[in-house]
Amino acid sequence: MEKKGWDGFEIGAMLRSFDGATQDIATTLPENRPYSQSNSFTASVADWRIEKPLFNKEYCIDCQFCWIYCPDMSIISRDKKMVGIDFDHCKGCGICVQVCPTNPKSLLMFPEQKDEEAALAEWPKKEKKADAEVKED
Amino acid sequence: MSEMKKIKNLKEFSTSADRFEGANLLCPGCAHSIIVREVLNATNDDLILAASTGCLEVCTAVYPYTSWDASWIHIGFENGSSAVAGAEAMYKALKTKGRLKQPDRTPKFVAFGGDGATYDIGFQWISGCFERGHNMMYVCLDNEVYANTGGQRSSSTPIGASATTTPAGRVSYGEKRNKKDMMAIMAAHGAPYVAQVAPNKWKDMVAKIQKGFEAEGPVYINAMSACTTEWKFAPEDTIAISDLATDSLVFPLYEIIDGTKLNITYRPKNIIPVRDYLGAQGRFKHLFTKQNEYLIDEWQARIDKQWDYLQRREEASV
Numbered sequence A: 001m002e003k004k005g006w007d008g009f010e011i012g013a014m015l016r017s018f019d020g021a022t023q024d025i026a027t028t029l030p031e032n033r034p035y036s037q038s039n040s041f042t043a044s045v046a047d048w049r050i051e052k053p054l055f056n057k058e059y060c061i062d063c064q065f066c067w068i069y070c071p072d073m074s075i076i077s078r079d080k081k082m083v084g085i086d087f088d089h090c091k092g093c094g095i096c097v098q099v100c101p102t103n104p105k106s107l108l109m110f111p112e113q114k115d116e117e118a119a120l121a122e123w124p125k126k127e128k129k130a131d132a133e134v135k136e137d
Numbered sequence B: 001m002s003e004m005k006k007i008k009n010l011k012e013f014s015t016s017a018d019r020f021e022g023a024n025l026l027c028p029g030c031a032h033s034i035i036v037r038e039v040l041n042a043t044n045d046d047l048i049l050a051a052s053t054g055c056l057e058v059c060t061a062v063y064p065y066t067s068w069d070a071s072w073i074h075i076g077f078e079n080g081s082s083a084v085a086g087a088e089a090m091y092k093a094l095k096t097k098g099r100l101k102q103p104d105r106t107p108k109f110v111a112f113g114g115d116g117a118t119y120d121i122g123f124q125w126i127s128g129c130f131e132r133g134h135n136m137m138y139v140c141l142d143n144e145v146y147a148n149t150g151g152q153r154s155s156s157t158p159i160g161a162s163a164t165t166t167p168a169g170r171v172s173y174g175e176k177r178n179k180k181d182m183m184a185i186m187a188a189h190g191a192p193y194v195a196q197v198a199p200n201k202w203k204d205m206v207a208k209i210q211k212g213f214e215a216e217g218p219v220y221i222n223a224m225s226a227c228t229t230e231w232k233f234a235p236e237d238t239i240a241i242s243d244l245a246t247d248s249l250v251f252p253l254y255e256i257i258d259g260t261k262l263n264i265t266y267r268p269k270n271i272i273p274v275r276d277y278l279g280a281q282g283r284f285k286h287l288f289t290k291q292n293e294y295l296i297d298e299w300q301a302r303i304d305k306q307w308d309y310l311q312r313r314e315e316a317s318v
């Protein structure tokens, strides 16, 4: 049997996030990364959601508030533009909807099973702007 | 030194490629994750990270998965700080001996710990790291409670909060002691940089993280982490609650340089009453009764006094 060096532990002792070369991963977007099977990126928490956020591009001003405040890296922004939601990793918290400043909002929560086209068709035209009001528990 | 990443505005920041991954098991709306993203995305340099036991560690290293796209180590509850300090000391030694394969890379050494790990159980280890002067950053994810084990009070839990070991009820209004002043304690170590941050003020936070990375020596960051589960508010309100915290000055944003110079970095345009912050969270619900209402006035007086003190220190440049 081949002897293992210090860097040859089994999965469980050391979880490898990538396979292959990983230099400068900080400037490599997810679509170009060599994710290993032990990276949680390859898993999904989609079944945590009861409601999901849907995105209406028409009203979006690309402010990126949703990107910075999403706890789950689930707002996909490319070249300074908001392009969509990563539904494998979105937990349906609703923060992105709360922080979206447009009127009407460019993100809204819908039941998980809602059809996207139907949601876009019935998108509110103009909401009464809710000011930073916080729900009492 | 490698060049600091340029982050002029949020659009530019949004081109960052996160090195923290989804499908971790943190609660929906958890602020720990927002803080980690802002810290990690503040640099493109290599990262050498550690986490003490707590929500962040438990939820991001669940066998067979890791959520970290960087070197990451976990040992125990008390020693995230020393784990990173050990790696930093080894790095320095290898560099001195000329044994680094890529000596031009400038890795950042960062340890994360909850308030339980920081204010209480890992305190002496952090103090040791700061006394020895390691070139590292320690980030406390301050949610004012031992969240991962079900909400026990820590020395960061503020007066009047109901925690599972200081529950509010007929005879008690909850936690009786005031929050420990970790900022002052860490500044007293003579650390080059100590700062309080909040994830809702992302620009202030990222600027402070970058300042911390530039500083030579141990850096302490106290990051307010609103916890939807233990503070008892709806997950979508994490940023709104954080805004109430910074705008009521319950969490003032400031920095202390070399232990001797304090700067306030955020002055709310409209300071809101502390009552609004307390009233938005279930953990303070019992304060809004006839018998406990006096505690809300005491809260306000305490926060006013703290703000006055910070302003006087800033003015005197000490």
Ligand SMILES: Cc1ncc(C[n+]2csc(CCOP(=O)(O)OP(=O)(O)O)c2C)c(N)n1
Residues within 6 Å of the ligand: B053, B054, B055, B056, B076, B077, B078, B113, B114, B115, B116, B117, B118, B121, B141, B143, B145, B146, B147, B148, B149, B154
């Ligand atoms: C020495 C030791 N004591 C107790 C525990 C149990 N324990 C694990 S996580 C945790 C709470 C962590 O609280 P905190 O540091 O505030 O982090 P949070 O979960 O709130 O983010 C406790 C008490 C432990 N793992 N090790």
Ligand code: SF4
Residues within 6 Å of the ligand: A059, A060, A061, A062, A063, A064, A065, A066, A067, A082, A096, A099, A100, A101, A102, A106, A107
């Ligand atoms: S917060 Fe709203 S307006 Fe801003 S980028 Fe996101 S969807 Fe667009």
Ligand code: SF4
Residues within 6 Å of the ligand: A052, A053, A069, A070, A071, A072, A073, A074, A075, A085, A089, A090, A091, A092, A093, A094, A095, A096, A097, B029
């Ligand atoms: S609902 Fe929460 S997890 Fe999903 S995209 Fe919005 S902020 Fe991110």
Ligand code: SF4
Residues within 6 Å of the ligand: B025, B026, B027, B029, B030, B031, B032, B055, B059, B143, B147, B148, B226, B227, B228, B229, B230
């Ligand atoms: S209990 Fe609080 S700190 Fe822990 S994962 Fe949930 S929201 Fe985050």
Ligand SMILES: [Mg+2]
Residues within 6 Å of the ligand: B114, B115, B116, B141, B142, B143, B144, B145, B146, B147
């Ligand atoms: Mg805690």
